[in-house]
Amino acid sequence: MKEKIHTTAICSSTRSALLTGANHHTAGFASVSDTCTGFPNNQGWLKPEYATVAEILQEYDYTSFAVGKWHLLPLDRTEEQGPYQNWPLQKGFDKFYGFMEGFTDQYHPDLIKDNSVIQPPKSPEEGYHLSEDLSEQAVHYIYQHTTAYPEKPFFLYLAYGAAHSPHQAPKEYIDRYKGKFDEGWDIIRERWFENQKKLGIIPQNTVLTPRNQLVKAWDELSEDEKKVYARYMEVFAGFLEHTDEQIGKVIDYLDMIEQRDNTIIVLLSDNGTSAEGGQEGHFVHEKSLDILKTGTEVQVEYSGKINEIEFRAAPQVVTSKEMLDEFFRLD
Structure with a gap:
């Protein structure tokens, strides 16, 4: 497998290519689903002629789970009453737990389970955080599957809301980075x-x-601006560390059930840091159209040993479509 891919620098488009193996324009996502135009290359939902990896794996007796962010539908198709034809369960996944839109509140998320709206299992006062919930649900699905069908393979698509806005992390994680970014x-x-x-x-x-050039030199900022922007970076770093721990919980569970060496793990970001908020950090949605490119490079980490064959990274750059092609060539 490759260790680098090119994303489309924006989430829906990259996800469409990653899940179908098709070019994002061909799959119907020239841009994010929120800005769909109705034209075939930007209709805002996956074209039925392009099967998802979950639909293909059904033919090979896999059980597939989608947990977390979906963001492959226009807003008017995310309502509980449907239409459902492009929801995860209708695109090859056996179970879904997550949210439909591009982002949601980490403490009060708009949760969907399968095809129904649900409430979070507990309140923020009781310790709720969406990233933790998603990892727990992913582990639960793996537990259910491996207990009932220990010899049957599974596919887990786990897409956290982090580190997308809103940047919300437990205070103790943010506090670990106090002063770490004061140099600018x-x-x-x-x-x-x-x-x-x-x-x-x-x-x-x-x-x-x-x-x-749209970002000022640190030395040109006022003292108040430096305090605010340093705090922004502290929050983001704490959010990212917290997310990293949640990923670790899933991997730790695979270790516990002795399945890590029998699992291919792919870790990637769909677009990296976004310019949508500008230097001040507020959300200006229209700017998302200005950052759409087809060549933003991200790092992909993976590990695994299948049938005693160890996989090692090769320093190449590929598209997310080619990455999926490579996955299906693994034996």
Whole structure:
């Protein structure tokens, strides 16, 4: 398998290509489903002639679960009364637990289970957080499946709402990063860049790109702005660490049931940091159209050993369509 892919730099389009193996325009997602135009290349839902990976795996006796963000429907098709033909259960998944739109509140999410609206299992005061809930549900589905059908394979599509806005994490995670970003983004990005070279993530001859001209130099900010933006970064970092722990819970469970070495694990981000909010952090939805590209590169981490064959990363760049093609070539 490859260790890098190209996303479409925006969520619905990347998800459509990843789940179907088709080019996102061909699958019906030239942009996010919220901005669909009705034209065939941007209709805002998956075309029926392009099967999802879950539909294909049904033919091979897999059980498939979708947990988390779907975002492959226009808003007027996300209501509880349907139509359902492009909801997860109608696209090859046996069970679904998550939310339909591009983002939701981490403490008061708009939850769907299968084809029905449900309420979160507990309140924020009782310790509820969506990312934790999604991991617990994913583990529950794996437990149910492996207990009833230990020899039958499963496919889990787990898509967290993090680290999309709104950035909401438990306070103790945010507090761990207090003061970590006070030097500002200019110094920090240079340090991270050099560390990536040191770790071998990027070639030694890589040149750091100029700071985005729409973002001020840190030294040009007022003291109040520095405090606010440093806090933004603390919140995001805490949110990301919290999410990382939730991913770890699922992997730990695979270890516990001795299935990690028999599982291919693919970890990716569908578009990375977004410019939609601008420097101030507010959400300006119209700007999403300006960042749609077809060549944003993201890192993919995976590991696994299937039938005693160990898989190792190869330094190549592919599209999300080619990534799915490669998955089906694994034996």
